[in-house]
Amino acid sequence: xxxxxxxxxxxxRGEKGGIRTALAGLTTRGRSFLAAGIAAxxxxxxxxxxxxxxxxxLLAVLPLVCAGVLYRTRYRVAGSRRLSPAxxxxxxxxxxxxxxxxxxxLPTGLLMLQDRVxxxxxxxxxxVLDRVEAGGRREVSYRVRSDLRGRxxxxxxxxxxxxxxxxxxxxRSFSTYDTLTVIPRVEPLAPVRLSGxxxxxxxxxxxxxxxxxxxxxxxxxYRHGDDxxxxxxxxxxxxGELMVRREEQPQRARCTVLLDTRGIAYEGAGPxxxxxxxxSGAASVLVHMLERGYSVRLLTDTGTAVPGEGGxxxxxxxxxxxxxxxxxxxxxxxxxHSDGAGLSRAYDVLRGGNEGLLVAFLGDLDEDQAxxxxxxxxxxxxxxxxxxxxxxxxxxxxxxPGPLEGSEDRLxxxxxxxxxxxxxxxxxxxxxxxxxxxxxxxxxxxxxxxEGP
Numbered sequence: 001x002x003x004x005x006x007x008x009x010x011x012x013r014g015e016k017g018g019i020r021t022a023l024a025g026l027t028t029r030g031r032s033f034l035a036a037g038i039a040a041x042x043x044x045x046x047x048x049x050x051x052x053x054x055x056x057x058l059l060a061v062l063p064l065v066c067a068g069v070l071y072r073t074r075y076r077v078a079g080s081r082r083l084s085p086a087x088x089x090x091x092x093x094x095x096x097x098x099x100x101x102x103x104x105x106l107p108t109g110l111l112m113l114q115d116r117v118x119x120x121x122x123x124x125x126x127x128v129l130d131r132v133e134a135g136g137r138r139e140v141s142y143r144v145r146s147d148l149r150g151r152x153x154x155x156x157x158x159x160x161x162x163x164x165x166x167x168x169x170x171x172r173s174f175s176t177y178d179t180l181t182v183i184p185r186v187e188p189l190a191p192v193r194l195s196g197x198x199x200x201x202x203x204x205x206x207x208x209x210x211x212x213x214x215x216x217x218x219x220x221x222y223r224h225g226d227d228x229x230x231x232x233x234x235x236x237x238x239x240g241e242l243m244v245r246r247e248e249q250p251q252r253a254r255c256t257v258l259l260d261t262r263g264i265a266y267e268g269a270g271p272x273x274x275x276x277x278x279x280s281g282a283a284s285v286l287v288h289m290l291e292r293g294y295s296v297r298l299l300t301d302t303g304t305a306v307p308g309e310g311g312x313x314x315x316x317x318x319x320x321x322x323x324x325x326x327x328x329x330x331x332x333x334x335x336x337h338s339d340g341a342g343l344s345r346a347y348d349v350l351r352g353g354n355e356g357l358l359v360a361f362l363g364d365l366d367e368d369q370a371x372x373x374x375x376x377x378x379x380x381x382x383x384x385x386x387x388x389x390x391x392x393x394x395x396x397x398x399x400x401p402g403p404l405e406g407s408e409d410r411l412x413x414x415x416x417x418x419x420x421x422x423x424x425x426x427x428x429x430x431x432x433x434x435x436x437x438x439x440x441x442x443x444x445x446x447x448x449x450x451e452g453p
Contacts, residue, residue: 022071022168030063030167037061066167076104077132079157079174081115087181087329090271090280093145094180096125096154100139102132112160112169117144118152121180146182147271149279149333154178183329184276184283187430191292192438219243254314254356255289255296256380257282258346262301263337265363267390274393274426275337278361281386281430283332285359290325294356298328302338303345306331343372350379358383360419364390365410374417384437385414385421393426 026034037060044053082097098115102108111129125142132138146152155177162169219235222242235243259282266275282298289296295314298306307314307327350358358380360373365387377383389407407423414421420441422433 021170022067025070025168025170026063026067027162027166027169029165030066033059033063033167062165063167066163066165070161070163070168070170073161073170075102075106075108075161077101077108077111077159077172078103079159081155081157081178083154083178083180086178087183087326089185090149090182091145091147091185093143095141095143096178097139097141098127098157099137100129100132100159101137102134105134107134107136108132108161109164110162112162113140114158114160115142115155116158116177117154120146120148120150121152121154144180149182149184149276151334152180152182154180181330181333183333184280186287187280187284189284189288189431189434192435193442219245253294255285255294256299256350256356256358257285257289257296258299258301258358258360258362258376259332259335260301260343260360260362261335261338262340262342262363264341265365265390266337266388267394272426274363274388274390274424277393277424277428278363278386278388279332279335281424282359282361283329284430285434286328287325289357296324296328298331299346299349300335300338301340301343301346303349305349343369343376347372347376350376356380356382360385362387364388364407367410367413370410370413373414373419377414377418382441383419384441385419386424386433386437387411387414387421388424392423 037056037058040052040056040059042056044050044056078101080099080101082099084095084097086094088094096115098113100111100113108131111132113127113129115125117124121144127140129138129140144152144154155174157174159172160169161172219232220243222231222244226244230244232243232245259278261275266273266278268274270276286296286298297314307324358376360376360383362373362385365373373385387407387410391407411421411423420437422437422440424433
């Protein structure tokens with residue numbers, strides 16, 4: 001829940017611009033009265049009718065008095081905005097709650113409330129608030145929805161004050177705004193086993209052995225509560241303080257999700273394009289693997305790794321899965337095409353050789369990029385590739401004669417390198433492809449017991 005936009009609406013200041021601001025606030029009715037009054041005064045002078053002059057003065061003075069009184073009004077109105085939720089998947093709705101508080105000792109007149117929203121979120125919401133008593137409050141809400149991921153500003157909030165006769169209106173704006181984050185759609189995935197890696201926690205998990213032998217021990221300083229049977233006396237004598245052996249530490253299984261963002265690899269735009277499917281697929285896999293207890297990392301063709309470049313770049317056990325998922329979802333919400341032409345930068349990031357399961361979402365590939373992916377596979381115990389052929393996404397199904405020879409060659413190169421490579425047709429279900437990848441991998445290598453991702 002996010003609260004923003006709190007503040008006080010203030011009128012325009014300055015003596016020189018005061019009269020001009022007040023007159024600029026005249027409504028159509030006020031301008032009509034003023035014009036009618038001036039016309040009546042001219043007619044009274046021409047015709048010599050004093051009664052008509054009094055009528056003209058009344059018609060002309062009324063809107064001017066209303067504009068002056070409205071401009072001099074100093075309502076102290078505080079406003080706040082609350083998003084529920086502040087992060088919403090594409091295609092889902094979020095509700096925006098607006099709250100107005102009259103913090104002055106005088107009641108307000110009629111208030112017209114308007115919030116600024118981007119056009120992709122829907123029409124601009126407008127509300128009419130009746131008289132708000134001193135110390136009173138009013139709450140209204142509206143819904144926003146977007147099929148396009150991104151970060152969208154909401155605000156600033158505007159108030160329109162009007163006089164009782166509708167002769168003049170004055171707009172006052174708040175200075176702050178909120179940001180709504182529209183993240184990619186996330187599709188639930190089935191718990192399958194795509195590699196021989198152990199699952200995040202449980203039987204068969206990887207372990208880091210701290211003690212390989214009496215001479216290979218990596219000790220640490222004694223801490224209150226440590227078992228005295230773990231004291232390493234040789235290191236204690238060397239460092240002059242009590243040292244203990246490190247215990248066997250469990251390691252979470254790892255998963256790297258590679259997202260190809262090259263602009264030359266995709267065609268088309270919009271929520272139903274191939275690139276948007278790839279972004280949504282990457283988000284689905286990231287969330288699924290975090291829920292299964294894996295340490296995950298998002299990697300792009302530019303070599304950028306999320307959640308961070310420090311250390312190994314993975315969201316480790318010390319970092320909350322919810323925080324890691326939020327960071328990666330925020331990144332995917334605004335990710336766009338890159339200007340790169342290859343995947344060599346991503347390959348350089350995978351130089352550690354202990355990247356765990358590698359899941360790649362790829363656009364169009366040439367022989368060079370397929371060869372780079374083949375070398376990536378050598379640094380990962382398991383690899384799955386979802387390849388999106390642009391021709392099948394930008395053309396109608398009846399216009400596509402079948403798989404092109406070039407794309408078939410690329411898929412064959414990936415499979416020969418050890419990838420479980422699948423072509424992604426337009427409108428495909430990520431969950432079905434996820435299950436298919438598991439079936440194809442089990443056809444290559446017999447699965448070990450236990451449940452996987």
